[in-house]
Amino acid sequence: MTSNDNLPLSEQAFLARTPDDAVLVRVAVKGSILGVQLEPKAMRDNMHELAQRIMACADVAYLQGQVALREQMEHAKLDPVCYADFPTERDLAAARDRLRNL
DSSP, rough: BBOTTTOOOGGGGEEEOTTTTSSEEHHHHHHHHEEEEOOOGGSSSSSHHHHHHHHHHHHHHHHHHHHHHHHHHHTTTTOGGGTTTTTOOHHHHHHHHHHHHH
16 A cells, blocks of 8 residues: 555555556655556556546545554544545545446
């Protein structure tokens, strides 16, 4: 999931990939896309399908980071209003389902 669990969460990156490992996207916890890797088999898709797969991977990686931030705030016992708008595990699971079903 993260590129290096020894780093502070603010410096970690999250990775998501398609089930066939043809598309991989790495996203910083703040949401910046750090990299997109396309394997040759990804190029067999039409461009619309390829874009959907890249976006779905980016969504999953981004949500992994946001859920990790939410968990960090919950463990720190912050007021729930601080993280009320952050994505939940349910949001991440829905994004993973979308990625799996592409």
